[in-house]
Amino acid sequence: MEINRYIDHTLLKPATTINDIETLCREASTYDFFAVCVNGAYVSLAKRLLRDTSVSVCSVIGFPLGSMSGKTKAFETDQALSDGADEIDMVINLGLLKSGKHHEVLQEISFIRNITKRHTLKVIIETCYLTNAEKELVCKIAVDAGADFVKTSTGFGTGGATYNDIILMKKIINGKAKIKASGGIRDYQTAKKYIDLGVDRIGTSNGTDIVSWIKL
Template identity: 50%
Template sequence: MNQYIDHTLLKPEATREQIEKLCEEAKKYNFKSVCLNPSWVSYAKELLKDSGVLVCTVIGFPLGATSTQSKALETEVALKDGADEFDMVINIGALKENAEQANTLVQSDIRAVVDAANGKTVKVIFETCLLSNEEIQRACELSIKAGAHFVKTSTGFSTAGANLEVVKLMLDTVGSRALVKASGGVRSLEDAKIYIDMGVKRLGTSSGVAIMEGQETKGGY
């Protein structure tokens, strides 16, 4: 279970002390990664040295509405700081336009991050609560064409996170061509087991410790 969890702290008010606690918890439970904002990457890399825990950061977060160039540069800087994985937010407005030019923009936006990541894992965040089923399926296809490794449900900053219907749709759409990360609202061991049994390969959650201890949290990411 622990190796499915990206132990997450993305709140803008996160302090150095909270980042230290996040990394200590990640080491204690041997989580797959910590997921945090880009400004904390180099510090987390130092704290997690020789632990085996990866450092994951977010790109174009949480809105996805920054330019392709800025997403690529943000990725390059985070890579230099030691990031191992990159969770980027798509250009949601462009996806919803569903015109050839807009779809090309979404795909090139993802591709720019994939290229800047230089072979490191890239997960593409859709913000599924804002999308129709058709838009989710198209986002999956564009992500695969752009070379992304994962498709991911949510930022945790919009109106809703992962749900079973959406995750099943994403799993069915990508098949063996990409992996799926469920995020937002995974707050208990039961939640985690359900998603893993479905075929999800990564869970984004701030409730990693509660999950490992068989407890449930009522709020948070």
Template identity: 50%
Template sequence: MKFSKYFDHTILKADATPADVKRICEEAKKYDFASVCVNSCYTAMVAEELADTDVKVCTVVGFPLGAMSTLSKKLETINAIENGAGEIDMVLKIGELKAGNEGEVLNDIREIKDVCLHNPTWKEVPLKVIIETCLLTEEEKKTACELAVAANADFVKTSTGFSTGGATVEDVALMKQTVAGKAYVKASGGIRDLKTAQAMIEAGADRLGTSATVAIMEAYLAENGQ
């Protein structure tokens, strides 16, 4: 796979302005990243900026805590897809997972997956499930991945980047082993340089989320004489 297509070029900070988001879109088009990942208020603008390219619009849902009602997440997902989202990154109900309420977590993911499959645009939209590894035990990480797979999620994702830690190679490897080819793995949070990005890919990451994407790509191109 083309190296640039590993990356979701990400801008999720609270003080991101429309001008910042447009700059990210221009960078994504220049380097041909997999997607631009934004908060839902920017979905329509990003869809317009990326029209006639193969760079997808990735919108976060229930971000960054995951602690809102399933209905709220469904409505946010519907709105995002109607506004042009081609991928959805949702945060699962972390507290419910830690409380052992697996049925609640499974239903939450299933409801969003259903919207990704059946929505007013008639598009099938890939779903990534953020499990927030830094808040989970090893067993909880495995359970979260198993629930995401049971709900037919397309990816499991390590982190929001807004909690106490981000992706680690150990977590990526554990998630890859747990999903056993039934879902892809996205690593995000703390991926700031080429060495870290390559380590995540070697550990099994199929996609990387980072705001340092341009610096990583420039380092990669320089290393490969491009």
């Protein structure tokens, strides 16, 4: 198992500098991670820095709260793709979900899906704020909307990925989408367990620590 190819090397902190992004991309290129995951302002820079590598560029949308309008998320998505993003990680509107506006959540994801077209779309459901019933519901909504991945967390909530959530999500998705685990994954053993449970991507800011452990 080449664990490096599961990793979205992530840097989304609010005080991230250009030098930080340059370091992130250099590390991603060195270790041949699947992607870097950055805020929209840095997509074009990351794309330029990684143009001669196999590393993809992922942009977050509606991050980290997900509570802006669908039109705002659509504009942000279109801009990220124009700047060179290969993948989009969008945050759902948790308030709409919890208000019972399930069709509106479906419409928003479908709207973004129509914009992304051939580009990979991951839907962040922020499991730490959801009941198991809500997790099941939103996984079904994401699949019905055509998402490529359902993703556990932003890493900015009250909790990150858990093994139990992955088991539940895998059962509900039933092979109709892939799963990205993120939030609190900092070492090789934890990352490997998530992969063994069936996740297809790991979102982490500790990618270099995870792959470096293998060489110890």
